[in-house]
Amino acid sequence: MLHITLTATSLDETARIAKVVAGELRPRDVLLLTGDLGAGKTTFTKALCAALGITDAVTSPTFTLVHEYVGSRLTVVHSDLYRLERTGELDDLGLDDARRRGAVLVVEWGDLVLDAFDDALVIAFAHADGDSRRVTVSWRGSGWEARFVRLSERLQAGAHP
Ligand SMILES: Nc1ncnc2c1ncn2[C@@H]1O[C@H](COP(=O)(O)OP(=O)(O)OP(=O)(O)O)[C@@H](O)[C@H]1O
Numbered sequence: 001m002l003h004i005t006l007t008a009t010s011l012d013e014t015a016r017i018a019k020v021v022a023g024e025l026r027p028r029d030v031l032l033l034t035g036d037l038g039a040g041k042t043t044f045t046k047a048l049c050a051a052l053g054i055t056d057a058v059t060s061p062t063f064t065l066v067h068e069y070v071g072s073r074l075t076v077v078h079s080d081l082y083r084l085e086r087t088g089e090l091d092d093l094g095l096d097d098a099r100r101r102g103a104v105l106v107v108e109w110g111d112l113v114l115d116a117f118d119d120a121l122v123i124a125f126a127h128a129d130g131d132s133r134r135v136t137v138s139w140r141g142s143g144w145e146a147r148f149v150r151l152s153e154r155l156q157a158g159a160h161p
Protein backbone atom coordinates (compact mmCIF):
# COMPACT_ATOMS: atom_id res chain seq x y z
CA MET A 1 0.00 0.00 0.00
CA LEU A 2 1.34 3.41 -0.89
CA HIS A 3 -0.84 5.69 1.19
CA ILE A 4 -3.81 5.89 3.49
CA THR A 5 -6.32 8.73 3.67
CA LEU A 6 -8.28 9.52 6.83
CA THR A 7 -10.74 12.22 7.75
CA ALA A 8 -10.16 14.12 10.97
CA THR A 9 -13.44 15.75 11.86
CA SER A 10 -12.11 16.98 15.19
CA LEU A 11 -8.96 17.75 17.12
CA ASP A 12 -9.50 14.47 18.96
CA GLU A 13 -9.22 12.55 15.71
CA THR A 14 -6.04 14.40 14.77
CA ALA A 15 -4.72 13.49 18.22
CA ARG A 16 -5.62 9.84 17.70
CA ILE A 17 -3.74 9.76 14.40
CA ALA A 18 -0.75 11.46 16.01
CA LYS A 19 -0.76 8.93 18.83
CA VAL A 20 -0.72 5.99 16.43
CA VAL A 21 2.16 7.56 14.47
CA ALA A 22 4.02 8.31 17.72
CA GLY A 23 3.78 4.65 18.66
CA GLU A 24 5.67 3.67 15.51
CA LEU A 25 8.47 6.21 15.78
CA ARG A 26 12.12 5.35 16.21
CA PRO A 27 15.22 7.51 16.60
CA ARG A 28 16.21 9.35 13.39
CA ASP A 29 12.77 9.06 11.81
CA VAL A 30 11.67 11.97 9.62
CA LEU A 31 8.08 13.19 9.38
CA LEU A 32 7.40 15.65 6.58
CA LEU A 33 4.13 17.53 7.15
CA THR A 34 2.58 19.22 4.15
CA GLY A 35 -0.55 21.31 3.62
CA ASP A 36 -1.70 24.89 3.30
CA LEU A 37 -1.80 27.57 5.98
CA GLY A 38 -3.95 26.37 8.85
CA ALA A 39 -4.28 22.84 7.53
CA GLY A 40 -3.33 21.33 10.90
CA LYS A 41 0.41 20.68 10.84
CA THR A 42 1.20 22.28 14.20
CA THR A 43 -1.90 20.76 15.79
CA PHE A 44 -0.64 17.34 14.75
CA THR A 45 2.85 18.05 16.07
CA LYS A 46 1.50 19.12 19.46
CA ALA A 47 -0.48 15.90 19.76
CA LEU A 48 2.50 13.85 18.61
CA CYS A 49 4.71 15.43 21.26
CA ALA A 50 2.06 14.89 23.93
CA ALA A 51 1.84 11.23 22.93
CA LEU A 52 5.61 10.98 23.36
CA GLY A 53 5.33 12.25 26.91
CA ILE A 54 6.67 15.71 26.15
CA THR A 55 5.26 18.07 28.77
CA ASP A 56 6.73 21.34 27.39
CA ALA A 57 4.35 23.68 25.62
CA VAL A 58 4.83 22.97 21.92
CA THR A 59 4.59 26.15 19.87
CA SER A 60 5.09 26.93 16.22
CA PRO A 61 8.79 27.56 15.48
CA THR A 62 7.87 30.21 12.97
CA PHE A 63 10.68 32.68 13.64
CA THR A 64 13.42 30.44 14.99
CA LEU A 65 12.54 27.74 12.44
CA VAL A 66 13.51 24.98 14.90
CA HIS A 67 12.44 23.89 18.39
CA GLU A 68 13.72 20.86 20.26
CA TYR A 69 11.73 18.86 22.81
CA VAL A 70 13.09 16.05 24.94
CA GLY A 71 10.65 13.25 25.67
CA SER A 72 11.10 10.17 27.80
CA ARG A 73 11.69 7.88 24.83
CA LEU A 74 12.54 10.22 21.96
CA THR A 75 13.70 13.75 21.28
CA VAL A 76 11.66 15.68 18.74
CA VAL A 77 13.13 18.44 16.60
CA HIS A 78 10.24 20.47 15.21
CA SER A 79 10.93 22.73 12.27
CA ASP A 80 8.72 25.09 10.28
CA LEU A 81 10.15 26.03 6.90
CA TYR A 82 7.53 28.61 5.97
CA ARG A 83 10.01 31.44 6.35
CA LEU A 84 12.93 29.61 4.83
CA GLU A 85 14.28 31.94 2.17
CA ARG A 86 16.76 29.75 0.36
CA THR A 87 17.22 26.01 0.58
CA GLY A 88 20.87 26.75 1.46
CA GLU A 89 19.58 28.00 4.81
CA LEU A 90 18.49 24.49 5.55
CA ASP A 91 22.06 23.49 6.29
CA ASP A 92 22.16 26.06 9.11
CA LEU A 93 19.16 24.59 10.90
CA GLY A 94 21.12 21.64 12.26
CA LEU A 95 18.55 19.07 11.20
CA ASP A 96 21.16 16.59 10.01
CA ASP A 97 23.06 16.96 13.26
CA ALA A 98 19.89 16.48 15.29
CA ARG A 99 19.12 13.37 13.35
CA ARG A 100 22.61 12.02 13.95
CA ARG A 101 21.98 12.54 17.66
CA GLY A 102 18.93 10.32 17.29
CA ALA A 103 16.19 12.95 17.26
CA VAL A 104 12.98 12.50 15.33
CA LEU A 105 12.52 15.33 12.82
CA VAL A 106 9.07 16.82 12.33
CA VAL A 107 9.10 19.34 9.50
CA GLU A 108 6.19 21.65 8.63
CA TRP A 109 6.12 22.66 4.94
CA GLY A 110 8.02 19.43 4.42
CA ASP A 111 7.27 19.50 0.69
CA LEU A 112 10.11 22.04 0.45
CA VAL A 113 12.59 19.37 1.49
CA LEU A 114 11.06 16.23 0.02
CA ASP A 115 14.18 15.64 -2.02
CA ALA A 116 16.50 16.09 0.95
CA PHE A 117 15.18 13.01 2.73
CA ASP A 118 14.99 9.72 0.92
CA ASP A 119 13.42 8.00 3.90
CA ALA A 120 10.44 9.74 5.47
CA LEU A 121 6.82 9.48 6.49
CA VAL A 122 4.90 12.15 4.60
CA ILE A 123 1.66 13.41 6.16
CA ALA A 124 -0.45 15.73 4.03
CA PHE A 125 -3.19 17.84 5.64
CA ALA A 126 -5.97 19.47 3.68
CA HIS A 127 -9.12 21.37 4.56
CA ALA A 128 -12.19 19.25 3.95
CA ASP A 129 -15.93 19.60 4.62
CA GLY A 130 -16.77 22.02 7.38
CA ASP A 131 -13.98 22.16 9.92
CA SER A 132 -12.65 18.73 9.12
CA ARG A 133 -9.29 17.83 7.66
CA ARG A 134 -8.25 15.19 5.17
CA VAL A 135 -5.07 13.48 6.35
CA THR A 136 -3.10 11.43 3.84
CA VAL A 137 -0.17 9.39 5.13
CA SER A 138 2.42 8.08 2.69
CA TRP A 139 6.08 7.21 2.84
CA ARG A 140 9.32 7.12 0.93
CA GLY A 141 12.32 4.87 1.48
CA SER A 142 12.77 1.35 2.75
CA GLY A 143 12.75 2.30 6.42
CA TRP A 144 9.06 3.13 6.28
CA GLU A 145 8.10 0.57 3.68
CA ALA A 146 8.50 -2.24 6.20
CA ARG A 147 6.48 -0.44 8.86
CA PHE A 148 3.77 1.09 6.74
CA VAL A 149 1.42 -1.90 6.59
CA ARG A 150 1.22 -2.09 10.36
CA LEU A 151 0.96 1.67 10.69
CA SER A 152 -1.88 1.89 8.19
CA GLU A 153 -3.71 -1.00 9.87
CA ARG A 154 -3.48 0.79 13.18
CA LEU A 155 -4.60 4.06 11.65
CA GLN A 156 -7.53 2.37 9.97
CA ALA A 157 -8.54 0.35 13.02
CA GLY A 158 -9.52 3.32 15.12
CA ALA A 159 -10.94 5.43 12.31
CA HIS A 160 -14.58 6.37 12.21
CA PRO A 161 -16.39 4.63 9.34
N1 LIG B 1 -8.72 18.01 12.70
C1 LIG B 1 -9.08 19.28 12.94
N2 LIG B 1 -10.38 19.59 13.11
C2 LIG B 1 -10.74 20.85 13.36
N3 LIG B 1 -9.90 21.91 13.47
C3 LIG B 1 -8.60 21.65 13.31
C4 LIG B 1 -8.12 20.33 13.04
N4 LIG B 1 -6.77 20.39 12.92
C5 LIG B 1 -6.44 21.68 13.11
N5 LIG B 1 -7.51 22.46 13.35
C6 LIG B 1 -7.52 23.90 13.63
O1 LIG B 1 -6.97 24.60 12.54
C7 LIG B 1 -6.25 25.75 12.98
C8 LIG B 1 -4.89 25.78 12.34
O2 LIG B 1 -4.17 24.63 12.74
P1 LIG B 1 -2.59 24.58 12.74
O3 LIG B 1 -2.01 25.77 13.39
O4 LIG B 1 -2.23 23.25 13.28
O5 LIG B 1 -2.27 24.63 11.19
P2 LIG B 1 -0.84 24.66 10.46
O6 LIG B 1 -0.95 23.76 9.30
O7 LIG B 1 0.24 24.39 11.43
O8 LIG B 1 -0.79 26.17 9.97
P3 LIG B 1 0.51 27.02 9.51
O9 LIG B 1 0.60 26.79 8.04
O10 LIG B 1 0.13 28.41 9.83
O11 LIG B 1 1.69 26.52 10.26
C9 LIG B 1 -6.21 25.66 14.49
O12 LIG B 1 -7.15 26.57 15.00
C10 LIG B 1 -6.63 24.24 14.80
O13 LIG B 1 -7.32 24.14 16.03
Ligand SMILES: [Mg+2]
Pocket: 041, 042, 043, 060, 080, 108
Ligand atom coordinates in the same frame (compact mmCIF):
# COMPACT_ATOMS: atom_id res chain seq x y z
MG1 LIG C 1 2.03 25.44 11.78
